[in-house]
Amino acid sequence: MNKTYLDNASTSFPKPPCVAQAVAHFISEVGCNINRGGYENAYSAAEIVLDTREQLRRFFHSSIPVENVIFTPSVTYSLNILVKGLLKPGDHVLVSAMEHNGLMRPLVQMEKLGVTFDRIPCTPLGELILEELESMIRPNTKAVFMLHSSNVCGSVMPIAQVGAICRRHGLRFVVDSAQSAGILPIDMDTMYIDALAFTGHKSLLGPQGIGGFLITEEMAREVSPLISGGTGSISDSEETPDFLPDKFEPGTMNLPAIYGLHAALEYLEQTGIEQVYQTEMARTGEFLDGLSKLGDHLKVIGPNRTVNRGPVVSIDCLHRDNAEVAFLLDSQYGIMTRCGLHCAPNAHKTLGTFPHGTIRFAFSHYNTPQEISYALDSLTKIFQSL
Ligand SMILES: Cc1ncc(COP(=O)(O)O)c(C=O)c1O
Incomplete structure (x- = not known):
């Protein structure tokens, strides 16, 4: 792990x-x-x-x-x-x-x-x-x-x-x-x-x-x-x-x-924050690309692109409980995310994810492409284990 x-x-x-x-x-x-x-x-x-x-x-x-x-x-x-x-x-x-x-x-x-x-x-x-x-x-x-x-x-x-x-x-x-x-x-x-x-x-x-x-x-x-x-x-x-x-x-x-x-x-x-931002958008892009192949299992919440956005991606699982998936990510794969409403109930009302919330993945410029692949592979395995 x-x-x-x-x-x-x-x-x-x-x-x-x-x-x-x-x-x-x-x-x-x-x-x-x-x-x-x-x-x-x-x-x-x-x-x-x-x-x-x-x-x-x-x-x-x-x-x-x-x-x-x-x-x-x-x-x-x-x-x-x-x-x-x-x-x-x-x-x-x-x-x-x-x-x-x-x-x-x-x-x-x-x-x-x-x-x-x-x-x-x-x-x-x-x-x-x-x-x-x-x-x-x-x-x-x-x-x-x-x-x-x-x-x-x-x-x-x-x-x-x-x-x-x-x-x-x-x-x-x-x-x-x-x-x-x-x-x-x-x-x-x-x-x-x-x-x-x-x-x-x-x-x-x-x-x-x-x-x-x-x-x-x-x-x-x-x-x-x-x-x-x-x-x-x-x-x-x-x-x-x-x-x-x-x-x-x-x-x-x-x-x-x-x-x-x-x-x-x-x-x-x-x-330079431009450098930091470019790296974070690269990770965000890799993650969004990978998520697009898991479209039967989840929905990306918010902007599904790498321009004019922050390095925060929320997903809503279509057939599994979000909290259960987040728990499995942590307990079986060591991947730390945050699940729920993220202290912003009205944001979820706007996004259509209230009251169940989302699983949030938030990247830093220290995250590597390997970590993104690992997160995507782990999500795939969790969905396949249904
Ligand atoms: C948009 C926004 N405002 C305020 C806060 C509160 O930050 P802090 O706990 O550092 O005061 C957060 C933290 O998640 C946030 O994302």
């Missing part, structure tokens, strides 16, 4: 070796806190934190000040801050019909406080019907919140066009880049993105426990902090600082994870 990890949409594995080295370096050789101690190690850690903010600003092509790059534990935390800090009772927002619960659950919490939202419809392939957007804007619409790429089927939202519409109508535009950062190019400035939420542990190839958001000056002024506490700054006051990043970064930061993310971003800058 060859252990084969095909669950990279959940979290990427393996990471580039420099990531573990950087985490270990911080823990064994640096170790201190920042913004609190006036000694050399604290200054060198603060430099890495600042440099990581710079890397992220460069990576997402943003002209915001470097202190507007905010660290949080994950994209889920970032979306909670942005949803709950921006919206007030009476506000209306638009989202796509493919969103993850990282966005929908905070939004549904806010619905109970008087915020309303509508879902911009998507096709049965999970692709946004852009023409519907403008007619759904109301006088009280404040923002569009949207994922860039679906974690269920890899469809990609036209965020540049959505951003342009938001700009024309004076709406805030918030993007969940969980499944696209590190794979697809994101240009915050030209896509008119006011806040970009990211998570470090997926295709950015960093460790778990670090994420954040980049936010424009104008939007940062409109968002109230969700959590407050010590920042090491203006310590003579019990008021929360109103300047960035301190306004949104109370408490001790996850420095080991920031060191790891810093190394991962250096790796991605050196490798």
Whole structure:
């Protein structure tokens, strides 16, 4: 049995070796806190934190000040801050019909406080019907919140066009880049993105426990902090600082994870995300080709092509229970996938796979053609064993 990890949409594995080295370096050789101690190690850690903010600003092509790059534990935390800090009772927002619960659950919490939202419809392939957007804007619409790429089927939202519409109508535009950062190019400035939420542990190839958001000056002024506490700054006051990043970064930061993310971003800058994307599309193409020969047994859910998509392929088995097939893939062949609804119930309603869900295969640029063949052979054997 060859252990084969095909669950990279959940979290990427393996990471580039420099990531573990950087985490270990911080823990064994640096170790201190920042913004609190006036000694050399604290200054060198603060430099890495600042440099990581710079890397992220460069990576997402943003002209915001470097202190507007905010660290949080994950994209889920970032979306909670942005949803709950921006919206007030009476506000209306638009989202796509493919969103993850990282966005929908905070939004549904806010619905109970008087915020309303509508879902911009998507096709049965999970692709946004852009023409519907403008007619759904109301006088009280404040923002569009949207994922860039679906974690269920890899469809990609036209965020540049959505951003342009938001700009024309004076709406805030918030993007969940969980499944696209590190794979697809994101240009915050030209896509008119006011806040970009990211998570470090997926295709950015960093460790778990670090994420954040980049936010424009104008939007940062409109968002109230969700959590407050010590920042090491203006310590003579019990008021929360109103300047960035301190306004949104109370408490001790996850420095080991920031060191790891810093190394991962250096790796991605050196490798080039275009190169990463080409490799992942090659694997996706090999997998889709192989699946086309298993058409009697399964249906591919979402875009069945290798352009304008993410490296996430969902299948729905026609004659076998998805959970049973996923279980056999793991227990008999060592192939790790994810089965079910992937925290996105409405995406499955859009795709026609609710409530049973799909088996999701998600590739990284570390996956080899041999691993794809092995997954296809294993699926074939499972279907033949019927
Ligand atoms: C589109 C999308 N948004 C949000 C999340 C939540 O990510 P995290 O658990 O890192 O906060 C995920 C994770 O699967 C995702 O795919």
